[in-house]
Amino acid sequence: MARYHKWATAKLLTALADLPASDLQRPLGLPFRSVHATLNHLLLADALWMSRHTGRASVAGIDTAACGFMWAGETDDGHWDAIPGLERVTTTGGVGALMLRLCDDWIALVEGLTDDQLGTSFEYHSTGGAPLRKQRAGALQHLFNHGTHHRGQVTVAFSLLGRKGPALDLLYFLDPAS
16 A cells, blocks of 8 residues: 555646646635645655654654644644745645655555564554554554545545546556556
8 A cells, every 4th residue: 555655646746736836725625725735734644654653753854743733723724834844845846755755665664564563553642642552554554545535635626626637546556557
């Protein structure tokens, strides 16, 4: 699923490259308001989960601990328009480069895990500070499913903008000829 995560993210970013910045920033009624804010959410969620799996406080240049407040409040109030420490990364290309870098990190992490390691649990803290324990394989499935969910929301934006979005179904990844 890590390879699919990268493939689908890359296809989405390629399709988004044709859209003007004004369309990417425009409030479209998406759960995170705009395409750009949704991409910021995806980037930060990937960084947060990578931090949880690896114990690294900084992932892809993002201080995940300093971003805890991002998870509080409503999703459509505009606070996802910029990630703390990355305020200058305002383009889809800039966010996309970080997203793809994290995708490569996910592939390396998953491919480095044994079946026994996938079956173990790990401990982390919720964004609210509560201690939690999750099975590693289930947490990875959650992360990749989370990406699919929000990439689907971004594909809705293409329709709202009168454009055709990319086909990101898992079956197209599994069988590129289809």
